[in-house]
Amino acid sequence: MQIDDIAAYMAHVGAAARAASTAMAAASTASKDRALRALAARLRSSADALAIANACDIAAAESAGLAAPMVDRLRLTPKVIETVAEGCEQIAAMPDPIGEITGVKRRPSGISVGQMRVPLGVFGMIYESRPNVTIEAASLAVKSGNACILRGGSEALHSNLALWALVQAALADAGLPPDAVQLVQTTDRAAVGRLITMPERVDVIIPRGGKGLIERISAEARVPVIKHLDGNCHVYVDAEVDLDLAVKVTDNAKTQKYSPCNAAESLLVHAAQAAAFLPRIGAVFAAKGVEVRGCERTRTLLPQAVAATEADWATEYLAPVISVKVVDSLDEAIAHVNRWGSHHTDAILTTNHPNAMRFLREVDSASVMVNTSTRFADGFEYGLGAEIGISTDKFHARGPVGLEGLTSMKWVVLGQGEIRQ
Amino acid sequence: MQIDDIAAYMAHVGAAARAASTAMAAASTASKDRALRALAARLRSSADALAIANACDIAAAESAGLAAPMVDRLRLTPKVIETVAEGCEQIAAMPDPIGEITGVKRRPSGISVGQMRVPLGVFGMIYESRPNVTIEAASLAVKSGNACILRGGSEALHSNLALWALVQAALADAGLPPDAVQLVQTTDRAAVGRLITMPERVDVIIPRGGKGLIERISAEARVPVIKHLDGNCHVYVDAEVDLDLAVKVTDNAKTQKYSPCNAAESLLVHAAQAAAFLPRIGAVFAAKGVEVRGCERTRTLLPQAVAATEADWATEYLAPVISVKVVDSLDEAIAHVNRWGSHHTDAILTTNHPNAMRFLREVDSASVMVNTSTRFADGFEYGLGAEIGISTDKFHARGPVGLEGLTSMKWVVLGQGEIRQ
Structure with missing residues (x-):
């Protein structure tokens, strides 16, 4: 017309x-x-x-x-x-x-x-x-x-x-x-x-x-x-964790589908679990062709990882790429998510109750999760019946x-x- | 500094x-x-x-x-x-x-x-x-x-x-x-x-x-x-109404205090009650020195009223002045409030239940009231404990x-x- x-x-x-x-x-x-x-x-x-x-x-x-x-x-x-x-x-x-x-x-x-x-x-x-x-x-x-x-x-x-x-x-x-x-x-x-x-x-x-x-x-x-602009979603593997669960959930959050905004883009691992966890998830990523961009400590444990730059912490890849960082504490993990994330969806994998509650309270994101995959951040999965969109703003509607x-x-x-x- | x-x-x-x-x-x-x-x-x-x-x-x-x-x-x-x-x-x-x-x-x-x-x-x-x-x-x-x-x-x-x-x-x-x-x-x-x-x-x-x-x-x-910009609040006196209640509530909504944003600025009266109601409220306003700006039908019943212009329907006086209009139906009253009001607080005075429910549903204001004074639109009166402000927007917080x-x-x-x- x-x-x-x-x-x-x-x-x-x-x-x-x-x-x-x-x-x-x-x-x-x-x-x-x-x-x-x-x-x-x-x-x-x-x-x-x-x-x-x-x-x-x-x-x-x-x-x-x-x-x-x-x-x-x-x-x-x-x-x-x-x-x-x-x-x-x-x-x-x-x-x-x-x-x-x-x-x-x-x-x-x-x-x-x-x-x-x-x-x-x-x-x-x-x-x-x-x-x-x-x-x-x-x-x-x-x-x-x-x-x-x-x-x-x-x-x-x-x-x-x-x-x-x-x-x-x-x-x-x-x-x-x-x-x-x-x-x-x-x-x-x-x-x-x-x-x-x-x-x-x-x-x-x-x-x-x-x-x-x-x-x-x-x-x-x-x-x-x-609106939401970015889904730079994190999975944080805590110091006390069920390693089998952590491998399964991290795999799902990253690889079940690469293009959705609720797919994980960054993995944080507590130093106490890095040696046990990173080789296991690294093998999963290697088998699926997921490129790892890691911090220095990650690279000593995962030889296949390339060096991450600061830009990687802020990047939503929507692709078979993940950034990985070893952290020394829950505080460091929360600060990293709040600093570099996009306030969309972030998950902690832990068996420690106080740590789970602190992560839920202190991570400033539309969806915060314990022991499950970021891929669940979705109106239908949340039981809303229909999804108009996802909001990463805090005013009015937030999340799905x-x-x-x-x-x-x-x-x-x-x-x-x-x-x- | x-x-x-x-x-x-x-x-x-x-x-x-x-x-x-x-x-x-x-x-x-x-x-x-x-x-x-x-x-x-x-x-x-x-x-x-x-x-x-x-x-x-x-x-x-x-x-x-x-x-x-x-x-x-x-x-x-x-x-x-x-x-x-x-x-x-x-x-x-x-x-x-x-x-x-x-x-x-x-x-x-x-x-x-x-x-x-x-x-x-x-x-x-x-x-x-x-x-x-x-x-x-x-x-x-x-x-x-x-x-x-x-x-x-x-x-x-x-x-x-x-x-x-x-x-x-x-x-x-x-x-x-x-x-x-x-x-x-x-x-x-x-x-x-x-x-x-x-x-x-x-x-x-x-x-x-x-x-x-x-x-x-x-x-x-x-x-x-x-934020709210205006409190152009209405009282609508319906065709079926307790006249004593209507006089008491209208008086309170307008004259209890002139400066608050929840004071009434405009009065709509169903034609079926105009002859019974307007002289009574007119006497109250005259005794308190409240100037009435009325439509033609209002002026035939209240000789003291000056002629209202279109601007009066949109005006928040915050002063001893009120605009008054006789309407032929609930539909006309609702349409007038939605057209000229400021979406702050509006009240219907009625004994008719379906009319009360229609007014509550269809008037697009932050606070809608039945048989009570607009002056109650207030965080403390609503039981919020503290009031940060009043919002006439629909997004996020609305009203007190x-x-x-x-x-x-x-x-x-x-x-x-x-x-x-």
Whole structure:
């Protein structure tokens, strides 16, 4: 779609979302769930229309020479469509977070004071060329009673437009305002600049994508951003430890999958266990082709290790590489994690209870773990039912963010004519 | 204090606070409470030193021709000192918010997942020339396990320096790092500009003061801000209502005190009650000298009312003035509050249960009330024990903010060697 005045267009999109957000906030659980099930049905019955739109994006991407893995992410295969349809049904089956009233207490003045969970209003989602995210974001918006404005990658525009038409039809099926889910219909990047600087229309921005993109959005946004930049996650093997457990968990944290943000990137080992532990985990890493970048003491125990530089302590490799450091104390380990980590997810492996508790308290990360793999830092593994994103900020939502991250608690006060003296 | 390089000075202040925040986060409840009680004792035993410092500020303010009410706010009278000392003791007596672990649940994978309440880290407080706020902010920081950087009004600098010395001594008394509470020792406004743009040193900014100051800080800050700009609070008198209750509560909401942000500024009356209610409340307002700015229908019932303009619907008077509008439905009342209000505190007066519930759900304000006075929107009245500020934002803390607003919930995961499949 050719749009000449991006500012006016985005103001229009924002106003439509804001207007629809009022009806969404007041929508019944039944109608929201009906919209989600209607969306699932429409996805399944629209395979042909989706395939045509998707083919258009794929052809353009291939002729533009897009790398094969990027083209693969674009594909709306029957399997991808079934997965997002099932996702809609799962979200429909979850409890409604909206309307919950908690902690109502009678005060000495006679009033009763509690809190009610309500939607934030309008969220903006900025993401890359994975059309399935369009449905995920729309379904989270519907369930949480928010409106949303979606800005997907430009390579997926035709697919996103086709999916968006299904979302709007499903909202109408359930008597909800189709405007509640908006899709930015231009690939002009100026639209993103407007989206993140409209506090009167948009309450929060959720970016997904590369670190550079997210840093730029965070720097320029005039509304809160739910984001994580890095997952430089640590495993610390304490002085008292079950070595078999330590080998198994460290292996899993690093090698079960290299690309997720919750994979371990750095291993700290207490000096008392270095000679026993490092050769064992070193053999695992060698067998799996994981490069070790170690401190000097690590290198005396693991000849295959190359010398780590300071930059290694701060690096999220997302690859078969790990930095390894021998430390002399729990204090040194905690200080290292807080200094070099990214406040995402860090684990201690120990049999010592006070050490476990100190690590939990003092490591300043969104998820802190004892005797288990950092790979568990995930909304589904935590039981949130759905994951909107992961936050490494401390304000509002922290760590894996579920539907509640798209809500706020307002105060409700019930009286019988009480007045302030 | 003459400081030439503000950027370097603020970086130093921020680094000291950040370094101290680690020890504060790990501090025991006993040592934090010991520091608070030591501070109360030092305040009481330092009356002479405080009087000398305060006299210096008062003399400068008077010779600069500061208005008398402003000079009064500056005064550290024995009563003010006793009040803040008691405040420290009250905060010491409150439960420690830090370390609470909630919602631990076993997951199918075998891990147990819950959340632990921890400090945010470092907050910056920017306030006007009320030296008592220095002690309030410092004591909230100590109890919540945060470090803080205080930037009080320049007219109170000598008083604040004297109070700060007591805070640092009290921290030392309890074995806590004196650097945990920092006071900006320059009146150069560039220091504020630095304070609000150091995300690596400061996690959140809490400004107190005029709307212009808070708007400027919000626009320029590179960290989250806990704030409210306006308290344009509404009372809506529904079609079904106890008229005696409505007169009593409306009177209290408007006239009990004119200056607080939770005082009512606008009155909406359902048409079905206008003829019965408006003359009664009009007589109350006339007797108390409250000016009424009304819509046309209001003016036919209240001859004393002047004509309201559109600007009146958006105005927080903080004075004996109220805008009054007759509405034809609950929908119109809710739409008016959401359109013109400031999302602070709004009340419905009604005997109709469905209408009460709709108002609670659909009015998008930090506090929504039924049959009671907006004046109750207050941290102490809500039972928070202490109030850091009031937030009209929806992100993180909303409404009256207690110690919990200075904390975040991180995830704790307890395992026994579980790995991700």
